[in-house]
Amino acid sequence: MEEVQLIAGLRAKDRKTTEYLYDKYSRALFAVISRIVFDKDIAEEVFHDSFVKITRKIDHYDESKGRLYTWMANICRNSAIDKLRSKEISQSGKTNTIDDFVYGMESQSGTQEQIDGIGVKELMIELNDDQKFIVEYIYFKGYTHSEVSEEFDIPLGTVKSRVRAAIQVLKKNVARI
Amino acid sequence: MDIQSYISSGKLELFLLGELTEREREEVLSLAMMHPEIQRELDELEETMFSFDNMTGVAPSQEVKDKIFSTLENDFILKEAPKPTTAPTDTKVVPIASPWKPFAIAASIAAIVASGAAFYYADKYQERNDQFTALLQDQSVMADNLNQVKQDFEEADSRLDKFVAGDFKRIEMKGEGFDMQKDARVDVLWDQNAQEVFIAVNNLNELSDDLDYQLWAIGDDGPVGIGLVNSGEKLTLQQMEAVAQAGAFAITIEPKGGSKSPTLEKLVVLGEVA
Numbered sequence: 001m002e003e004v005q006l007i008a009g010l011r012a013k014d015r016k017t018t019e020y021l022y023d024k025y026s027r028a029l030f031a032v033i034s035r036i037v038f039d040k041d042i043a044e045e046v047f048h049d050s051f052v053k054i055t056r057k058i059d060h061y062d063e064s065k066g067r068l069y070t071w072m073a074n075i076c077r078n079s080a081i082d083k084l085r086s087k088e089i090s091q092s093g094k095t096n097t098i099d100d101f102v103y104g105m106e107s108q109s110g111t112q113e114q115i116d117g118i119g120v121k122e123l124m125i126e127l128n129d130d131q132k133f134i135v136e137y138i139y140f141k142g143y144t145h146s147e148v149s150e151e152f153d154i155p156l157g158t159v160k161s162r163v164r165a166a167i168q169v170l171k172k173n174v175a176r177i
Numbered sequence: 178m179d180i181q182s183y184i185s186s187g188k189l190e191l192f193l194l195g196e197l198t199e200r201e202r203e204e205v206l207s208l209a210m211m212h213p214e215i216q217r218e219l220d221e222l223e224e225t226m227f228s229f230d231n232m233t234g235v236a237p238s239q240e241v242k243d244k245i246f247s248t249l250e251n252d253f254i255l256k257e258a259p260k261p262t263t264a265p266t267d268t269k270v271v272p273i274a275s276p277w278k279p280f281a282i283a284a285s286i287a288a289i290v291a292s293g294a295a296f297y298y299a300d301k302y303q304e305r306n307d308q309f310t311a312l313l314q315d316q317s318v319m320a321d322n323l324n325q326v327k328q329d330f331e332e333a334d335s336r337l338d339k340f341v342a343g344d345f346k347r348i349e350m351k352g353e354g355f356d357m358q359k360d361a362r363v364d365v366l367w368d369q370n371a372q373e374v375f376i377a378v379n380n381l382n383e384l385s386d387d388l389d390y391q392l393w394a395i396g397d398d399g400p401v402g403i404g405l406v407n408s409g410e411k412l413t414l415q416q417m418e419a420v421a422q423a424g425a426f427a428i429t430i431e432p433k434g435g436s437k438s439p440t441l442e443k444l445v446v447l448g449e450v451a
Contacts, residue, residue, distance in 0.1 A: 002310075004310050004313055004314075005306070005310065008306070008309060008310070008313070012254065013252055013253050013254040014253070014254070015253040015255075018246075018249065018253070019246075022242065022245070022246075026236060026237055026242070027230075027231055027234045027235070027236045027237075028227055028230035028231040028234055029230070030234050030235070030236065030237040031230040031231070031233050031234025031235075032230055032234075034234065034235070035233075044237055044238065044240075044241045047237050047241060048241055048244055048245055048248070051245050052245060052248050052249060055249060055252065056252065063313075063317065064206065064317060064320055065202065065206060066192070066193075066206070067219075067220070067223050069223055069226070069227050070193050070195075070223055070226075073226065073227075073230065074194075074195035077194075077195065078195070123229065123232065123233065138194065144196050145191060145194075145196055146196075159187075160186065160187030160188070160190075160191065161185075161186075161187050162187075163187050163190045163191065163194075164185060164186070164187035164190050167190050167222065167225065167226075170225060170229050171221070171222070171225040174225050174228040174229055174232065
C-alpha cells in the first residue's frame with residue numbers, strides 16, 4: 001500500500017487500513033518504546049496509548065512536514081520519554097543500556113524472540129565507543145542531543161556529527177543484514 | 178550553498194529524531210523541497226531508522242493488539258452495504274407449506290442486483306480514490322507554490338517597507354552627454370541616512386560576456402566602485418553597496434568583474450545629486 005493510500009484510509013477510519021498499519025509498523029514502533037521503557041508491561045501500555053493516539057490524531061499529521069514513520073516514531077518516543085520521566089518509573093530506578101537491551105532480547109525464551117532478536121548485536125558491532133555512547137543515550141535512554149552535550153560536556157557540534165556517523169554505520173549494517 | 182556539507186552536518190538526523198526547533202524544521206523542509214539530494218538523504222535515513230527499529234524489535238503481544246482494536250472499535254466507520262435479503266425472513270415465522278420458489282427467485286434476483294451494484298460501487302470507489310490521490314498530489318504542489326509566492330511576497334514587502342519608511346532620493350543618470358549610449362537611462366535611489374543605494378535599469382544595451390557595467394559613487398575622495406549592474410534586469414530594484422556621501426553617480430563599462438578606478442572614456446551615464 002502506498003503511503004498516500006494508507007493515510008487516506010486512516011483518515012477515513014477504515015478498519016482494514018488500520019490493521020495494515022499495525023501489521024507493518026507495530027514491531028518497529030514498539031521497539032522505539034521498548035528501548036526507552038524497559039519494563040515490558042509498561043512499554044505495552046505506552047504502545048497501546050501511542051497507537052490509539054496515532055490513529056485518532058491522524059488528521060493532525062501534515063504530509064508536508066515529514067514522512068509518516070517519522071511522525072509516528074516521534075509520538076512513540078515522546079510518550080515513552082514522558083512515561084520514563086514520570087514518577088511511576090523513575091522510582092523503580094531502572095536504566096537501560098545497550099547491553100541490557102541485547103541481553104534482554106537474548107534471554108527471552110521462545111524461538112520467535114530469538115529469530116526477532118538476531119541482528120541487534122550485528123547492527124551495533126561496528127560502532128566505535130563514541131558512537132556507541134551516543135546511540136545508547138539518544139536511542140536507548142531518550143536523551144536529546146543538547147542534554148547529552150550539557151551533561152557530558154561534549155560540544156553540540158560534536159554530538160551532531162557523532163549522531164550522523166553512528167546512523168551512517170547503522171545504515172550500512174541495516175543494508176548488509 | 179554547499180549541499181553535501183549540509184547533509185553531513187547531522188541536522189537531518191536530528192530532524193528525524195524530532196529534535197529541531199520549529200524554525201530549523203522549516204529550514205530542512207524547504208531545503209529538501211529545493212534540493213532532491215537532501216530529500217533523498219532524508220528518505221534513506223528514515224528508511225534506515227525504520228529498518229533498524231524493525232530489526233531490533235519484538236512484536237508486541239497479541240493481548241495488546243486485541244486491546245488496541247477493542248479501544249478503537251467504535252472509531253471505525255463501516256463501509257459494508259447492508260445485506261438486502263436476511264432481515265425480513267429471519268423474523269417472520271414462515272408457514273411450512275410456503276411456496277419457496279418465488280422467494281428463491283426473488284432472493285437470487287436480489288443477489289444478482291446486489292453484486293452488480295457492488296461491482297459498480299467498487300469501481301466508483303476506485304475511481305474516486307484515484308481522483309482523491311491526484312487531488313492530494315495537486316494540493317501538495319499548490320502548497321509548494323504558495324510557499325514560494327509567500328517568500329517572494331515577504332521579500333517584496335520588506336523592500337516596500339524600506340521605501341515607505343526611508344528617505345530615498347531619486348537621481349536620474351542619463352547617457353545624453355556621452356558618446357557611448359545616448360539613450361541609456363538608469364535611476365539611482367539613495368537613502369543618505371540609511372546609506373542604502375538601489376538602482377533601477379531603464380535602458381542599457383546588452384554587453385558582451387567579457388564586460389560589466391560598474392556603478393560609481395563620486396564623492397570628495399573621488400569615484401568609489403559600489404557594485405556591478407545587471408543590465409538584463411530591467412525596471413527591478415538592484416541593491417548596491419552602502420554610500421554615505423556622494424555628489425554624483427555614474428556607470429562605466431569595465432572588464433568583467435569591475436575595476437578599481439573607472440575607465441572614463443567608457444562613461445555611459447552620469448547623474449548629479451540635486
